[in-house]
Amino acid sequence: MTRKAQFPDEQSEDGSFERQKDAFDNWVSPSPDSQYPAASGRYHLYVSLACPWAHRTIIMRERQGLAPHIGMTVVDPIRDEKGWRFVDNVPRCQPDPLNGFKYLSEAYRATDPDYDGRVTVPVLWDKETKRIVSNNDDNIMRMFNSAFAKITGQGHDHCPPHLIGQIDRLNQLIYETVNNGVYQAGFASSQKAYDAALYPLFDTLDMLESRLNRGPYLFGDTLTETDWRLWVTLIRFDAVYHGHFKCNLRRLVDYPNLIAYTERLYRLPGIAETVDFDHIKRHYYLTHDELNPSGILPAGPHSIFPFS
Numbered sequence: 018m019t020r021k022a023q024f025p026d027e028q029s030e031d032g033s034f035e036r037q038k039d040a041f042d043n044w045v046s047p048s049p050d051s052q053y054p055a056a057s058g059r060y061h062l063y064v065s066l067a068c069p070w071a072h073r074t075i076i077m078r079e080r081q082g083l084a085p086h087i088g089m090t091v092v093d094p095i096r097d098e099k100g101w102r103f104v105d106n107v108p109r110c111q112p113d114p115l116n117g118f119k120y121l122s123e124a125y126r127a128t129d130p131d132y133d134g135r136v137t138v139p140v141l142w143d144k145e146t147k148r149i150v151s152n153n154d155d156n157i158m159r160m161f162n163s164a165f166a167k168i169t170g171q172g173h174d175h176c177p178p179h180l181i182g183q184i185d186r187l188n189q190l191i192y193e194t195v196n197n198g199v200y201q202a203g204f205a206s207s208q209k210a211y212d213a214a215l216y217p218l219f220d221t222l223d224m225l226e227s228r229l230n231r232g233p234y235l236f237g238d239t240l241t242e243t244d245w246r247l248w249v250t251l252i253r254f255d256a257v258y259h260g261h262f263k264c265n266l267r268r269l270v271d272y273p274n275l276i277a278y279t280e281r282l283y284r285l286p287g288i289a290e291t292v293d294f295d296h297i298k299r300h301y302y303l304t305h306d307e308l309n310p311s312g313i314l315p316a317g318p319h320s321i322f323p324f325s
């Protein structure tokens with residue numbers, strides 16, 4: 018039997034959640050002749066601090082020294098039926114400084130007046146053409162990793178060429194079973210769809226727990242984008258996915274390597290400031306009314322992580 022879904026348009030007949038495709042997928046490039054050339058001050062990132070997909074791009078902006086070159090605006094973590102909103106009465110949120118938009122949907126409509134999909138974060142906005150460059154977080158991460166290197170003089174490559182094949186393969190497994198796996202478990206509207214997401218999720222976490230015996234990061238001593246892609250899900254795990262999405266075979270604190278790894282990355286410069294558990298918890302528990310119709314915000318866990 019399948020029941021009412023959080024996003025009915027993205028639900029298959031067997032009750033599993035089938036995420037919509039990203040609508041805008043252009044690239045900022047280092048080449049000055051390209052449609053969207055890398056430039057200081059030209060692009061702007063619209064994000065939610067609650068969203069793991071946006072969080073990846075916030076981290077890459079921070080790690081690659083892009084904050085002085087790419088502005089960022091945080092939306093209200095609580096989404097109503099009109100979607101993501103710009104507000105000035107919630108800590109860390111601001112009104113839209115560029116276009117005076119009240120809702121993020123206005124950025125989507127400015128780019129494609131016929132857009133009728135879900136309006137999602139993150140969004141990379143071009144101030145010059147007044148259009149969305151991309152709402153594809155995978156690609157925004159890669160642009161931030163390397164396209165602005167000449168401007169920032171920033172060196173660390175999170176996708177070194179000798180590892181790229183392995184990075185893409187591990188990214189895929191982690192996307193399917195962990196990043197999207199928690200959503201597939203949470204948004205499942207049948208027992209079968211929930212089971213199909215839950216067990217592979219914990220199989221991958223078990224595998225990653227042993228993999229971390231080999232070194233501090235997923236690829237030994239080299240910090241890669243795969244680490245950040247995994248980490249944004251881990252940091253939310255015990256606070257929301259364990260309870261709200263019913264991913265409760267084990268907690269993250271039950272995995273000694275994974276919890277130490279989560280702390281190791283949290284302590285890297287600039288990262289703790291990107292984490293906001295108030296935005297995270299209020300977004301998930303107060304926005305998905307099909308999953309939490311009472312709108313009660315759970316108090317725990319008492320200490321979300323031993324280190325936070």
Ligand SMILES: N[C@@H](CCC(=O)N[C@@H](CS)C(=O)NCC(=O)O)C(=O)O
Nearest residue numbers: 068069070135136137138152153154
């Ligand atoms: N671009 C991402 C998805 C981004 C996404 O789904 N963001 C969520 C927040 S975590 C969102 O904006 N949801 C808006 C909505 O559900 O209406 C992907 O498909 O990989």
